[in-house]
Amino acid sequence: MTRRGLLIILSSPSGAGKSTLAKRLRAWDPEIRFSVSATTRAARPGEVDGQDYHFVDEDAFKRMVHDRQMLEHAHVFGNFYGSPLGPVEAAIEAGQDVLFDIDWQGAQQIQKSPLASSVLSVFLLPPSIIELRRRLESRGQDSAEVIAKRMNRSWDEISHWDGYNYVLVNDDLDATEEKLKTIVTAERLRASQQPGLVDHVRHLQSEFEGHE
Amino acid sequence: MTRRGLLIILSSPSGAGKSTLAKRLRAWDPEIRFSVSATTRAARPGEVDGQDYHFVDEDAFKRMVHDRQMLEHAHVFGNFYGSPLGPVEAAIEAGQDVLFDIDWQGAQQIQKSPLASSVLSVFLLPPSIIELRRRLESRGQDSAEVIAKRMNRSWDEISHWDGYNYVLVNDDLDATEEKLKTIVTAERLRASQQPGLVDHVRHLQSEFEGHE
Numbered sequence: 001m002t003r004r005g006l007l008i009i010l011s012s013p014s015g016a017g018k019s020t021l022a023k024r025l026r027a028w029d030p031e032i033r034f035s036v037s038a039t040t041r042a043a044r045p046g047e048v049d050g051q052d053y054h055f056v057d058e059d060a061f062k063r064m065v066h067d068r069q070m071l072e073h074a075h076v077f078g079n080f081y082g083s084p085l086g087p088v089e090a091a092i093e094a095g096q097d098v099l100f101d102i103d104w105q106g107a108q109q110i111q112k113s114p115l116a117s118s119v120l121s122v123f124l125l126p127p128s129i130i131e132l133r134r135r136l137e138s139r140g141q142d143s144a145e146v147i148a149k150r151m152n153r154s155w156d157e158i159s160h161w162d163g164y165n166y167v168l169v170n171d172d173l174d175a176t177e178e179k180l181k182t183i184v185t186a187e188r189l190r191a192s193q194q195p196g197l198v199d200h201v202r203h204l205q206s207e208f209e210g211h212e
Numbered sequence: 213m214t215r216r217g218l219l220i221i222l223s224s225p226s227g228a229g230k231s232t233l234a235k236r237l238r239a240w241d242p243e244i245r246f247s248v249s250a251t252t253r254a255a256r257p258g259e260v261d262g263q264d265y266h267f268v269d270e271d272a273f274k275r276m277v278h279d280r281q282m283l284e285h286a287h288v289f290g291n292f293y294g295s296p297l298g299p300v301e302a303a304i305e306a307g308q309d310v311l312f313d314i315d316w317q318g319a320q321q322i323q324k325s326p327l328a329s330s331v332l333s334v335f336l337l338p339p340s341i342i343e344l345r346r347r348l349e350s351r352g353q354d355s356a357e358v359i360a361k362r363m364n365r366s367w368d369e370i371s372h373w374d375g376y377n378y379v380l381v382n383d384d385l386d387a388t389e390e391k392l393k394t395i396v397t398a399e400r401l402r403a404s405q406q407p408g409l410v411d412h413v414r415h416l417q418s419e420f421e422g423h424e
Contacts, residue, residue, distance in 0.1 A: 123403075125409075125412065125413070125416070126416070128415075128416070128419060129416050129419035129420045130419065151420070155417075155420050158413065158416060158417075158420075159413075159417075161409070161413055162403075164403055165402060165403060166401050166402060166403055167403040167406065167409050168401065169409075169412060179401055182394055182397050182398050182401075183398045183401060185394050185398070186394045186395045186397070186398030186399065187398065189378055189380065189391055189394075189395060190377060190378060191335075191374075191376055191377060191378055191379040194379065197337075197373070197379050197381075200337065200381060201337070201370065201371075201373055203340075204337070204338070204340065204341050204370060205367075205370075205371075207340060207341035207342065208341045208363070208367050208370075
């Protein structure tokens, strides 16, 4: 039976394991694809249009927002970023899951979009703030100021943990990965993701009426 | 982290594998308990009060309905049957899942009850009506008339397949069992089933504020 794809939202503060888990989820099932954002910022060397981003000009971007062709969008440091509805809708109709690595503001917008019924939203919490800070610090040579800024942004993200379908405390990457896979496997079975059920029941009905 | 228990509703037409799957679910996790119904009918030889049923008189039953102490109830052949709220609420608070083997009318009532947010509802469909009839016929020496009545009741049940969280076509018992276990495992992780998350976030907050 063909299923509808899921719109999988993965949010977390920076350093809570979101990117690693997104990668592992795709390694587990390469059919899951990342949503490609549209942006008005210029392409950087090596970035491929349609793969890293859809590079569009501001007029085109604003037209898409106006025409409700953006699932979510934000204005960051003078540039627009957003998730075009079209490709996600097409993927979902074709039974492909689309993974969104976005913050709570994007998640809230998508949960009010026309595709809301296919959303599976997961928020990752760190086991502790000390651990989160350790992970941010171990990344490289960032200054204390940069780390402090990231910690503030992380707290802003954490404070919006509520409103997600699932909230996992990522104290063990392997265990969290297993939970994520179980959740995705189960959510794919939701009645709302199985449009073929209508046909199956119709078939049962004609069988039943044929027999009586 | 302590979780809230799930109120697992399993519905299906007679012969679609509901009892077998309920048993397998409890064999997988004996902590899952069956909801014990209250009834006004007399105990049959061998039936134990509080185990097979809670045997109550009609006044007591009606008072419970009036006091909203019944999650769902029905009147069948002159007797009342219902699921008392109290024990289910206590089990759920203690982190125990409670399994309900009920029809679509009971399921609808529970989904409007105060415990609705903990409901996981699963409907089992037969692969075909021929297969369903075959399973009903293979049960014993029932007359054609009894089988026909059961088939009509089965169709009534099937026609209410919509409105369940999950609808599984039971064409392979082992595969359906796996799906059920995956669904239960995932649903236990829902944010709404994890009251301890609030404490965890509070802890993160005090840690964050202590550091700034």
